[in-house]
Amino acid sequence: TQLLEQSPQFLSIQEGENLTVYCNSSSVFSSLQWYRQEPGEGPVLLVTVVTGGEVKKLKRLTFQFGDARKDSSLHITAAQPGDTGLYLCAGDIGTSGSRLTFGEGTQLTVNP
Amino acid sequence: EPEVTQTPSHQVTQMGQEVILRCVPISNHLYFYWYRQILGQKVEFLVSFYNNEISEKSEIFDDQFSVERPDGSNFTLKIRSTKLEDSAMYFCASTRGFGYTFGSGTRLTVV
Numbered sequence: 329t330q331l332l333e334q335s336p337q338f339l340s341i342q343e344g345e346n347l348t349v350y351c352n353s354s355s356v357f358s359s360l361q362w363y364r365q366e367p368g369e370g371p372v373l374l375v376t377v378v379t380g381g382e383v384k385k386l387k388r389l390t391f392q393f394g395d396a397r398k399d400s401s402l403h404i405t406a407a408q409p410g411d412t413g414l415y416l417c418a419g420d421i422g423t424s425g426s427r428l429t430f431g432e433g434t435q436l437t438v439n440p
Numbered sequence: 441e442p443e444v445t446q447t448p449s450h451q452v453t454q455m456g457q458e459v460i461l462r463c464v465p466i467s468n469h470l471y472f473y474w475y476r477q478i479l480g481q482k483v484e485f486l487v488s489f490y491n492n493e494i495s496e497k498s499e500i501f502d503d504q505f506s507v508e509r510p511d512g513s514n515f516t517l518k519i520r521s522t523k524l525e526d527s528a529m530y531f532c533a534s535t536r537g538f539g540y541t542f543g544s545g546t547r548l549t550v551v
Contacts, residue, residue: 368529370533371531372542376538418483425470425471425495425535433482
């Protein structure tokens with residue numbers, strides 16, 4: 329069974345601060361995806377990383393896939409209240425279309 | 441932006457009743473999934489469907505569960521005899537390969 333551990337589970341910061349969320353596993357993943365989920369809604373895909381060491385940027389969000397493809401991080405620069413939400417990492421170990429294993433999620437609150 | 445559409449958004453049912461949750465995946469996607477999320481817990485995989493058959497299922501997906509793609513657009517999850525512990529958000533998702541699109545979910549409450 330593949331497990332993804334996300335940390336921290338909860339994060340409350342002030343507007344303008346930087347933060348990093350971590351996603352770790354002992355398993356190797358063929359891809360790692362980051363989602364954002366609002367209450368009562370489905371997860372919305374932010375990014376997919378597939379190559380070890382890959383770094384992707386989405387405005388103030390930077391996603392990194394570990395060299396060994398077992399871990400990933402999400403870094404947010406100058407957080408804004410609009411960044412508040414649940415961030416989920418999810419990995420798949422097989423070929424395209426295989427199941428996703430989700431982490432527990434990080435609930436981020438950015439206070440104005 | 442193409443969407444995955446799920447109906448109903450809420451369903452309340454009595455224990456032991458059958459429910460059918462419906463999904464319309466994105467039309468050119470090839471893989472279809474059902475996931476569920478019990479309140480306060482992580483999103484869990486139930487089943488994947490490819491080329492008109494189940495490609496993988498989890499230990500949660502027992503004989504009470506079934507999936508169908510009755511036509512070219514709909515994808516359904518049936519729970520034959522619901523239990524209290526089936527209460528959860530059920531998400532349909534689809535993909536062409538990497539990166540899923542999830543629906544907004546059906547909140548199922550079994551009373």
